[in-house]
Amino acid sequence: MTCNPSKSSLHRATAIKAALALLVASACPAMAQNANPDQGRLVIGAAALAHVQARVIGIEPDSNSVTLRGPRGNIAVIEVNPEVADVKKLQIGDVVDIAYKNAILIGVDRVATSGIRERIDTETAVPASGGVVATARRVEVLATVQKIDRKHRQVTLRGPTRTEVLDVAPDVSLDHLKVGDSVRAVFVAAAAAQVSRDGADVK
Template sequence: MLRAPNGKVVKVEVNPAVGDVKRLKVGDQVNVKYARALLLHAHKVGEHGIRERIDTEAISPVTKGRTTSIHTVQVVATITSIDARSRLVTLRGPTRTVTLVASSALPLGNLKVGDSIRADYTEATIVQITRNGAPLR
């Protein structure tokens, strides 16, 4: 469990080949790079679609003390906000609410707040554990 500078607590799963997390102590600095989730597809479904979620995760082999995790989500959710200028879409799904960046290939003009949609999005996390700037082995 990590606490971000803004105070938010985030759970990060670490491949043991990246570093021995048992060697970490409370207060150690850990660098985690998170790429904002990208909304790839959004298709309208029935007005009251049953919310569901399917998660798939792929983890790359460790390279230079880093591992990359790609998390793909298929969800039926409700649009709670759209910021067309920034291309941000907020979805309320069965387990949480997420704000996603819409891909440039996704037309936002036919979507509106309150629509139930089937959406596909991906999140990426890069993990490298360091202590005092040196990789933890």
């Protein structure tokens, strides 16, 4: 990226905090209990949650995250706060009902990669209220822009292993992007607000 490194790092840290705040704000199980499973999306305050039934195809106990295949075959990696659910109690093939906040795009630059894609995942510690330090998975990826929804501020990126739909942070401009562009994108991974199996919360 062409930004000044120190300013870029400061901006990126601020963006990660803001993105995590959005994820945490929507990750309260009590808020999600009234969710209607028949709705594709539900609004909780100013935060929108996706609520779907999906099949578990991957489990990462160390990061307490799961890889899910949705009803349309789409694949998503979802971070799960241990207070929301314990992924170690899940098994490959389980079908779960999950309410989650989409991954949030916090930075994007066009690059010349000749179709090469790669992905770098890192854990980022973010100070939260009350002296608590939360973690979020910061993902940097070389990807191809497949779709831009400017009205709803969402971007669909095809990365090295999957295609992901990302919500776009308020301070990220989409003016310079077009479908087919190769980009270096940075986003905070999707986070679960509620996980249940057979009608019971996974605790």
